Amino acid sequence: MGKKILVWFRNDLRLHDNEMLVEAVSKADEILPVYVFDPRHFKKTNYHSFKTGVTRTKFLIESVISLRQSLQEMGGDLLLLQGYPEEILPELVVKHDISEVYHHREVASEETAVSIKVEDALWKQKINLKHFIGHTLYNKEDLPFPIKDIPDVFTQFKKKTERDALVKPCFTMPATISFASVEDWGAVPEIGTLLQDATAAMLKVNTEFRGGEKEALAHLHDYLHAGEDMALEKISLKKHEIVSKLSAWLALGCLSPREVYWKMKDAEASYGIRPYFHQIVLGLLWRDYYRFMFKKYGNIFFKPQGFNKVGLPLRLENTSALQNWKDGQTGQPLVDACMQELNTTGYISQIARQLVATYLVKELSVNWVLGAAYFEEQLLDYCPASNWGNWAAVAGVGNDQKLSNSFDFEKILKFIDPKGVFAQVVRA
Known part of the structure; x- marks a missing residue:
């Protein structure tokens, strides 16, 4: 019986420059590529938002499909499953006689916690979870x-x-891959099976981005x-x-x-x-x-007070000010346009993000954590570190105090629209 390595794909949905895949192919007789749709990624949060919105879910599914197709072109496939990795992966180890599991390490607490749970479960089976880095x-x-x-x-x-x-x-993409034999590689889930109220939300989606x-x-x-x-x-x-x-x-x-x-x-x-x-x-x-x-x-970036010892208490109620900001109905034309673009496309530029974040925190006096959580739901390019780090900076509670003191709504507004042209067009 040859050595089999399970390659657990997470936020590394590619074949090029993938050290984890390269090493697995070189050290195993066969590999078993796996992607797990974790229900924790799609749940509702305490901040009146979802972990993953419909636009980002669509983009994720497209990216997983793309990886599957690339592996199929190489004579294999990608095993698709839904559930908790710490329960699923140990079962696959037994079922397919896996010798080792490879994955990419993450840095944020929730993602790291899942890795720890998987590692603990595999350790009981005397199976090693090998960590790789490939996101920077x-x-x-x-x-x-x-x-x-x-x-x-x-x-x-x-x-x-x-x-x-x-x-x-970059690491060179493997020319050939030997895959483990699997009877049923699993089906791609529908958006509606992952998300609540997905049908209504899909009506708003109008994005140029396609995953993969x-x-x-x-x-x-x-x-x-x-x-x-x-x-x-x-x-x-x-x-x-x-x-x-x-x-x-x-x-x-x-x-x-x-x-x-x-x-x-x-x-x-x-x-x-x-x-x-x-x-x-x-x-x-x-x-x-x-x-x-x-x-x-670590987790300091997720705390409302951030790097300041004294911070505003986090009010969890879904206020009209917060909801109007989310809906792009604040009455501030450029802010509303940016938020409506975010809601339909899943993307706005960095300067637009600074504009709407500064408006929420400085003009509407809404706690920044609620804005960061909404960006987590909506942004196609959501990364915990970049998202929460940038929001903490805007709120003045980040680790770089020089940066944290540099956000002023009127200055950003004038920088983007110095002559007020946009506002005039919107009002017309």
Whole structure:
């Protein structure tokens, strides 16, 4: 009987630059790829929101389907199951005579807790759960400082990291894979089986995003290899922020940060340094920064008082101010437009996120945690570290106090719409 390794996919839904998959293929006679739809990801929270909204659920399902199709093209499949991983994976170990289980490590508390439960359950069977890292541009061991000494100020983190750390090359996608034999690989669940009230919510969905590794790589190629005329058009349309919109695929691991970086370097070699390329690297560094801050500080980012010893009490009632903000019915034209775009597409730009978050916290005096929870429901590119880290900064309770004191609604509003043109169009 040959060695079998179970590859537990989570937020790493890709074949390219996937160390976990590469090592499993090299060390096992057969692999069993598995994805588990965990009901905890779709439950209602205490903050009048769902863990995952309909748009993000749709994007997730598309991404899982894409991974399954890629594995099918290689002669295998992806086993799809619904339930708790800590119950399902030990059962699969027995059923398929698994020698070891591989997965990618996460940094936020809920995701880490699931890993611990799985690890404990497997340990009772004397099976090892091997952890991999693959969500960041820089590996933690390649940083110029240990986690406990990472600068809290982003600009210092960026400067030292770019100067003293190197981005590793991508892992080569396996040319062939030997798969375990499975009678029933499972069906893709419908949105309605995962979510409550999904039918009504689907009526609002109108998004250009489609999940999956192939879509991610195609979007990256189109963005990097757009002609100069298109590049100039991007700049003129949104001069305050050039938006690559890669973050949704990065969030689910359909796209590797290192793949983005090295493909950008290839484009630079062909076309020279385009003015918006640096925004890509900046976005990747921000993602790394907050993930490493979560490693450094843990659950502090989820607490209403954050890094301040004195914070506002968290009121859990669903106030009219909160609901109007969610619905894009506050009466502030640009805020409402941004929120309506978020609700229908699952995406708004970073500066738009700062605008609506600052309005909720500073103008409406609603506790920031309720806004962060709603973004968790709606954002296609939701990552616990980036989302909660950014919201804590806006609320003034983040770890980088220089950043936390920089958010002012009127300044952001004037930056986006300096002449009030947008407001005039909306009122007309």
